[in-house]
Amino acid sequence: MELYTNLRAGEKGAWISIGAYIFLSAMKLIIGHIGDSEALKADGLNNTTDIIASIAVLIGLKISQRPPDENHQYGHLRAETVASLVASFIMMVVGLEVIFSSIMNIFDPVRNSPSTLTIIVALGSAAVMYMVYRYNLALSKKIKSSALKAAAYDNRSDALVSVGTAIGIFASIIGYSIIDTITALIIGVIIIRTALEIFWESVQTLTDAFDTEEIETLSTLIKNVDGVIELVDLKGRTHGNATFIEVTVTVNPYLNVWESHRITENIESTIKRFDINCTALVHIEPHEAEEGVD
Template sequence: MEIYSNLRAGEKGAWLSIGTYIFLSAMKLIVGYLGASAALKADGLNNTTDIVASIAVLIGLRISQKPPDRVHRYGHLRAETIASLIASFIMMVVGLQVLSTSIRGMFAPIQEAPSSLTAVVALFSAAIMYVVYRYNLALADKINSSAVRAAAYDNRSDALVSIGTAIGILAAIFGFPIIDIITALLVGLIIIKTAIEIFWEAVVTLTDGFDTEETETLRKLIAGVEGVIQITDLKGRSHGNMNFIDVTVTVNPYLNVIESHKISDQIEATVQHFNPYCIALVHIEPHFIPSATDSP
């Protein structure tokens, strides 16, 4: 199926992120330690959490490619969501560690200004992460992968964090060493914020939360299908980058089975035209109009 080939293509983005983060985190931690920059070391720790998150995405993509079986009738598409949930916990722990180290540093700041090399490394890292962001975003658009798109946005936030780190380091070099520690504090907060966002998105997906705007759009499209008189129920849930829609519509009660089935097929085609990665499960009911004798 096309969805599984897309998941395999999405692994390229995960591998690119993993390789880039391993290289950058090692460089930042080493240079940050030798160059006495708390902000660069915090940024390096941030990238270590990104390695874990990218590995989680990779594992999730691998498991998601398993076809449906006797136990998992809908397949294993939610595996990447579970992996993201686990990664969010790891990111939270690292973010709290960076915060703790930064707060202790504010009460006993090191007066030594960081090396100018640390600022160069931060800016170099920002440029690299922006290139990775553009690649993963293009890949996500091509294969319509929400997981790869989330990884791309994480790449972009890391580029912004590195720019902020460079600014803090330059301020410390020019005589404001406390700015370097404050920047490390902000990096810790960004790590925690990202962890909370990933956690919340995963929880919403796993508890069958669904985008209300997309629901209303689908409602209007389905209502416009010829033969549909009324939509009595419409709900959806997400499995990875696939959406499953359950819709109940009423039709003319005097239609035969073949005519009703054609309406069902048209609804499914309309939904897939709107979103190729959306499957509609349609239930047809006869439309009942109360007569005067039905009134109490």
């Protein structure tokens, strides 16, 4: 099935993110400690949370590939959403720790100027994460994975954070040492903001929220299907990178079963063209003429 093939392909992007984050977080924490840069160490801690988030995406992708069973008739596609929800809490804790440490350092006037090596590490990290972002974004579009797309945007934000870290370190080197700590504080806020965004998106998915723009587009497409007289109801919900749509339409009450079934198939194929990972459940009802009309 193409859906599960795409999920397996998405694992490659998750593994690349994990490898990049492990290497970069270790380097930033070591060089940040040696080079005496609070901003670079905070950026390194930020990447450790990204390792957790990427592992959560990987675990979710693997569990999502399990076929439906007696207790999961719709499969396990929401596993990656649950994993992302857990990761958001872990990221929140790390973000609070970075903010707390930064505030403590602000009240500590004794600090050394960071090493120029820390700037090189920060800029190099930004370049690496931008390349990972471009790869994961292209892969997410190819396999239509919302989880991998979110991971790609996280890669991009990490690249921007590293650029900001380099700017903060430079300001500290030329005499504005407080900027290094303030940059670390800002990074802590960014970590928490990212955690809240992942949390909110996960909650929306788990509570069956659905994009209103997609509903409007699908409504127009279904109404234009030959044989459909009226679109009575349209509901949608997402499960990982799959979508389930429930449609109720009215048709000519004098059609036979085969003709009504053909309309159902046309609706299903129309929805499939809109989203290949979408499964539609179509309910046909006889159209009732308005009262007073013969």
